[in-house]
Amino acid sequence: MPQIANNAAARSSAKLFLCGDVMLGRGIDQILANPGDPHLSERYVKSATTYVELAERIDGPIPRKVDDAYVWGDALSELEREAPDARIINLxxxxTTSLSLAPKGINYKMNPANIGCLAAARVGCCVLANNHVLDWDEPGLVETLGTLRHAGLVYAGAGLDADEAAAPAVIELAGGGRVLVFGFALETSGVPASWAAGAYKPGVNLLADVSARSLAQIARSVQAIKQPGDLAVASIHWGGNWGYEVPAEERALAHALIDVAGFDVVHGHSSHHPKPIEIHNGRLILYGCGDFLTDYEGITGYETFRGEFALMYLPRLAIPDGTLVSLDLVPFQLAKFRLNRARPEDAAWLAAMLERECSPFGTHVAPLGSDNRLTVVW
Incomplete structure (x- = not known):
């Protein structure tokens, strides 16, 4: 990837857009302009169109053949208003159009002809180290990587071999400096060990262990590329889908990624709802960002977690030291496979939940103003 000369003095901070899971396959793919083959081999569902029908039972008719911007809804105007310097998602x-189904029960794919959906949100980096990117086996991953490259979208956390999977995505900042995004996956998120990239094998950047030796290797990788004025993000897929608890081993790993490996942000995902936020030595840890775009709208169960709510995370980081300056959260509600601004009562529920879960970590969440935004203080 092309590099630029650093000019860190030209800017004193950078704002990022971070979010959790962006799952544009399966049901969402079926309402986009170019729906792919809907066939599924799930235990109870055999067509992706069923997920559209289930959602329609909850919120009414969903349009078909929508344009690329539809699913992002109100999030697009918020992104335009905030103008983040880098936009990072867990894709x-x-x-792919691959028919090579991985035998795992739940399989997601989006038709490559719908790649414009990512361009509509001007995504800067797609993190691929997760438990769905190989749902259609290695042919599906290879096509995914090629589709992203052809569209000019950078990615991290997966590759044609282990070196590419471990390499960071590099986002150049206007005025100098860069955001370096490293993608990691843990088996605790449901990523099979067999998905690990190898010397000549496509796959994901799977952390087989979190030993001191492994952390030292990660630190060397960061130090080899990070320059003054750069910001380093560890985007990591870990843990289960439901529950607010942060396991002690995840917290220890997050701290080590900052203290030992030199990361400025730990961007955690896998949970279907937001989890606690911590500021460790001045640096941001998001233990679970929750879903951002999914086709779960009509699926019942776990209602107490309010999985229909999505958060846009907008941290501002100081340059050159990477410490957190501010963190605003913008809440949305997913309805009709579209992100809509959250109502005041929904934003209040999110604020109360986050305050309850974050306060043991020394962070607090409160409404920021009349537009239902939230702010994090520490």
Whole structure:
């Protein structure tokens, strides 16, 4: 990837857009302009169109053949208003026409012809180290990588071999400096060990262990590329889908990624709802960002977690030291496979939940103003 000379003095901070799982496959793919083959081999569901029908039972008719911007809804105007310097998502789907189904029960794919959906949000980096990018086996991953490259979208956390999977995505900042995004996956998120990339094998950047030796290797990788004025993000897929608890081993790993490996942000995902936020030595840890775009709208169960709510995370980081300056959260509600601004009562529920879960970590969440935004203080 092309590099630029650093000019860190030209800017004193950078704002990022981070979010959790962006799952544009399966049901969402079926309402886009170029729906792919809907066939599924799930235990109870055999067609992706069923997920559209289930959602329609909850919120009414969903339009078909929508334009590329539809699913992003109100999030697009918020992104335009905030103008983040880098936009980073966990892209949790393969982008492929492959019929090579991985035998795992739940398989996501988006038709490559719908790649414009990512361009509509001007995504800067797609993190691929997760438990759905190989849902259609290695042919599906290879096509996913090729589709992203052809569209000019950078990615991290997966590759044609282990070196590419471990390499960071490099986002150049206007005025100098860069955001370096490293993607990691843990088996605790449901990523099979067999998905690990190898010397001549496509796959994901799977952390087989979190030993001191492994952390030292990660630190060397960061130090080899990070320059003054750069910001380093560890985007990591870990843990289960439901529950607010942060396991002690995840917290220890997050701290080590900052203290030992030199990361400025730990961007955690896998949970279907937001989890606690911590500021460790001045640096941001998001233990679970929750879903951002999914086709779960009509699926019942776990209602107490309010999985229909999505958060846009907008941290501002100081340059050159990478410490957190501010963190605003913008809440949305997913309805009709579209992100809509959250109502005041929904934003209040999110604020109360986050305050409850974050306060043991020394962070607090409160409404920021009249537009239902939230702010994090520490």
């Amino acid at each position: 949790e789907t393969s982008i």
